[in-house]
Every structure is written in structure tokens, then in C-alpha cells.
Amino acid sequence: MILIYVPVFSERIKYTFSFIFEKILGISFRLTNCSNNFIYESSPKFSYSFSSLKNEIHFSSCNLLFETDIKSQNLIEILNDPFATTFFLLSRYEEYLPYQEDIHHRFSYKASLVKGKIDPLIPWIDTFAFDLFNQLKKKFPSLVYKNRKFTFINTIDIDHAWLYKNKFWFKNFKSLGKKGLTFRWKDFYHQILVLSGLKLDPYFIYPYIKHLNIPTFYFISFGLGGRWDTNHHPKNIAYRKLICQLYNQDYSTIGLHPSYESNKDFTILKMEKLALEKLLQQKISFSRQHFIKLHLPNTYYNLINLNISADFSMGFQDHIGFRAGTCTPFYWFDLKNNKISELKIYPFCVMDVTLKNYMKLSIEEAENKILNLLDSVKKVNGTFISIFHNDSLSNYGEWELWRNVYEKLIFKANDLQIYPQNH
Structure with missing residues (x-):
């Protein structure tokens, strides 16, 4: 004391x-x-x-x-x-x-x-x-603290579950036409092979994640679509089946990935959450904002009003590291009402898009940055939360070889703790 x-x-x-x-x-x-x-x-x-x-x-x-x-x-x-x-x-x-x-x-x-x-x-x-x-x-030499264990939380955002499969035929026809007009024949034939069933869709990385046998949070986009929301339609049968499969998979937890537009329209946010809950026949209590669109305090007020108990959006989109200065999950303090809330914040410290698109790092540079970040969290036995997307783990297109970055992180974090599931 x-x-x-x-x-x-x-x-x-x-x-x-x-x-x-x-x-x-x-x-x-x-x-x-x-x-x-x-x-x-x-x-x-x-x-x-x-x-x-x-x-x-x-x-x-x-x-x-x-x-x-x-x-x-x-x-x-x-x-x-x-x-x-x-x-x-x-x-x-x-x-x-x-x-x-x-x-x-x-x-x-x-x-x-x-x-x-x-x-x-x-x-x-x-x-x-x-x-x-x-x-x-x-x-005060008698003073002792309680040891805690380093924890790694693997999170995957699914913005578009497949690159080519299970899309309206016109979208694939348009995509093939664009590849032909720009002489991208390798990608053209690859798309044909995927659509004909001779190759797996490059964004279908879910068996790979399952094989890792590590606790994983999947944040699911379930909006109606728009300029910045390119997910499959919530009524797409294959998409709905995939979400249910992920939900029933060992070590996996499903959270909501609210659409871009929902951040400024509570009605849209509520509709997406209810639709996902209806599909899974289960309450959804975790979320992460699409595009990390976090506007305080309104974003958190909306989540609390929908009985979301934990959010994973606390981090920078343009730089790796600790937006809130900590690698320990914490309860949000509502500054406007000057009181602690019941919303628990899980701060992430690295995202694939940040490394490649914002910081413009090479694969080797990204690996080094992640491993140094991981070491800084291990020194205080904190919680390391990463964000990867299914497309960045595809090793395809602009993400070629980027799965290596992810695997370096998984290998280094070999003292993983089994994170309690919420099914």
C-alpha cells in the first residue's frame, strides 16, 4: 500500500x-x-x-x-x-x-x-x-509490485474478404477490361484462374491464420458500401458464410469494423451492429473504426450507446507507436463529463498500412521497426496489439512479400498468451 x-x-x-x-x-x-x-x-x-x-x-x-x-x-x-x-x-x-x-x-x-x-x-x-x-x-525496500506477463493480440481487419471471388459479375468484367487496356496480362490471367477455380483468391488467407493457432480478433466490415467502404454486401451469401465460419473457429473473436460513413451517422452504425449480431445470433461487444476514424468524444459516446464494451481504434494511422502513451489497456476517461467510463480501450501500436503507405518503409525497415517496438513492450511486460489486413497478408500485388513482416512479428512474439475469448 x-x-x-x-x-x-x-x-x-x-x-x-x-x-x-x-x-x-x-x-x-x-x-x-x-x-x-x-x-x-x-x-x-x-x-x-x-x-x-x-x-x-x-x-x-x-x-x-x-x-x-x-x-x-x-x-x-x-x-x-x-x-x-x-x-x-x-x-x-x-x-x-x-x-x-x-x-x-x-x-x-x-x-x-x-x-x-x-x-x-x-x-x-x-x-x-x-x-x-x-x-x-x-x-522503501519492502515495496514490491505484481509481475505481469507480456501479451500479444493478433488482430485482422477485413475490408474486402476476397479480391475477385464472390463479386457481382459486372465488377469482375470491368476489372478484367481495365487490366487488358493497361496490358497487365499477368494480373489478367491470374484473375481468370481465380474466377475459374484453378487458383485460390489471393485475399483468402483465413486457413493460413487458422493454421497459426493463435488468438485472433477479426474486425468485420458490414456496411452497405461506398467510396471508402469496399466490402462485400452484407447480404452476400458467401460473405455471410465466411463470417460465421470465422466466428466458430477456435481462438477467433469477431468484432465490428464500422463503415467510413457510420462515423458521422449513428443510425448507420446501429444498423451495421444489429445486422452483424443478427447473422451471428450473438451480441457484438468489440469494435475498431474503419480508417481509424476516431473522433473524441463522439465516436466513443456512440459505441457506449450501442453497448460496445471494448474498442481497438486507439493508435495513429500515420505513424507507429503509442497514441495514448501506453501499451496497457485502459478505461476511457470522459473529459467532457469528467469521469471514467465503462468503455475499455485496447491501444494498437503498429498497422501494415502505416508502415508501407504512410511511412514508406521497405520490408526490411518495417521488420526492424516492428521488432524494436516489440522489444519496448516486452521490457514493461505490456500488451502488443498489431493490425494487419487480409490483403496485406496475401503476398499479392502491392503487398508482395509483406507477409514476411507479419511472420517476423509472430516468430518474435513466441511467448504468446492465450487471450480470453468472447463467444
Whole structure:
């Protein structure tokens, strides 16, 4: 048990200290605002306030954790206060302030206030938590933390289940015509062979994933289609059969991959969730936003209203690393209402599209980046969550040889933990 002196209790303080001590270190703590009780307490303790009390381990605070509103902050003051930094990162405070949106109206690493100040490739909060423990242990040798195990969570987004198969004939006719007009004869004949059943569709990688025998989350696109939603139609019989097969597969869990348009229309989001639940005859409680279209707080309000209990969208689309500064799943703090919510956030730290299309990395560079990222998570025994798509694992077209990147990750993460399923 650690005693922490704070001049005033607040929801932000409880949330921040709970995450650091209980969620990461597995140590219980108690808050007090009574200076006399604190001074004469002999157990492990420290103070978090504007000034120290009496020769104790002391952390000087800025105002952030004692406030209840949302406003522009002095970033220098926050970065000099590791607990305020923790809350600033976890709550995604900067995403409630004005920022420059990207082409898809998203927050990006490029727009982050802490870009160049906090290394996104390191789980900053987890690293600070263990540094804090080591500092406290020097004065209180009896202090121990609860060991946790490194966990790898394999997630696959299915934006289009097949490249050629099970599509309306006109789409395939148009695709073949385009290949012929541009003299892409190799791709032309490959598509013919797939459509005639002589070759497997390159995006049909599901037996390969099943053979790996690792827990896998499949996030399913189930919208009606559009410019940025190229999934098979929800009424497509083959698509529906595939989703049911994946659901009934060992070690697999199905989550919703809400369509691009659903992010700004709650009615669409609700329709997609209900349709997927009706198909599987099972409640869907996991989600990840298509295109990582995460707009706070509205996206999370919509998910909560639909009884989604966990979301996997917390990460940058344009850079690998830790958007919320941690590799530990956490409950979302609702800044507008100044309270903790029941929505659990599972932060991912690497996505295939980020590596290839945004960061423009070669296969070898991508492998090195992933392995370094993996090592940083293992150092704090955190949770490593990756995003790959079935097309990026196809080894076909623009994704030729990119399965090697995925397999390097799987091999390195050889101490996989069986993640509890939700069937």
C-alpha cells in the first residue's frame, strides 16, 4: 500500500494514480489530504502537490489534475509533471483542443502537440511507472509490485474478404477490361484462374491464420458500401458464410469494423451492429473504426450507446507507436463529463498500412521497426496489439512479400498468451 498526499481529491487524480499503480504495477494506494497524518505515516509514501511538506519524496504538480474543465494548457508545465503528462496522454486531452485534421478529418501524429517531445515508439506511461517504482523502492525496500506477463493480440481487419471471388459479375468484367487496356496480362490471367477455380483468391488467407493457432480478433466490415467502404454486401451469401465460419473457429473473436460513413451517422452504425449480431445470433461487444476514424468524444459516446464494451481504434494511422502513451489497456476517461467510463480501450501500436503507405518503409525497415517496438513492450511486460489486413497478408500485388513482416512479428512474439475469448 502506498500513501499519496494530494491537497485536493479529484476524479482525474484517482484515475491517473489508479492506472499507474493498480493497472500497471499491481500496487494498492490510498489518497490523503491530511498533511499531519501523511507526515507521521511510516509506510511507503510520497506527495503530489504544489510544494513539499517535510522531506518526503515529492512530485511538484501543475494544475491539470485539479481542474474539471477543458482548455488550452501550458505544455511545458504538463511535461514537467509526469502525472499530468500521464493524464494528458491517456485522456487524449489534445484531441479536444483545436488541431489540423488530415484528409479524412482525423487526428494524426503530425498534428500532435507532443510530437518531438515524447517518443511515440516507447510506452511512456508504462516506462515512467516502473521508473517511479524503482525510485520509491530505494527509500522503501519492502515495496514490491505484481509481475505481469507480456501479451500479444493478433488482430485482422477485413475490408474486402476476397479480391475477385464472390463479386457481382459486372465488377469482375470491368476489372478484367481495365487490366487488358493497361496490358497487365499477368494480373489478367491470374484473375481468370481465380474466377475459374484453378487458383485460390489471393485475399483468402483465413486457413493460413487458422493454421497459426493463435488468438485472433477479426474486425468485420458490414456496411452497405461506398467510396471508402469496399466490402462485400452484407447480404452476400458467401460473405455471410465466411463470417460465421470465422466466428466458430477456435481462438477467433469477431468484432465490428464500422463503415467510413457510420462515423458521422449513428443510425448507420446501429444498423451495421444489429445486422452483424443478427447473422451471428450473438451480441457484438468489440469494435475498431474503419480508417481509424476516431473522433473524441463522439465516436466513443456512440459505441457506449450501442453497448460496445471494448474498442481497438486507439493508435495513429500515420505513424507507429503509442497514441495514448501506453501499451496497457485502459478505461476511457470522459473529459467532457469528467469521469471514467465503462468503455475499455485496447491501444494498437503498429498497422501494415502505416508502415508501407504512410511511412514508406521497405520490408526490411518495417521488420526492424516492428521488432524494436516489440522489444519496448516486452521490457514493461505490456500488451502488443498489431493490425494487419487480409490483403496485406496475401503476398499479392502491392503487398508482395509483406507477409514476411507479419511472420517476423509472430516468430518474435513466441511467448504468446492465450487471450480470453468472447463467444
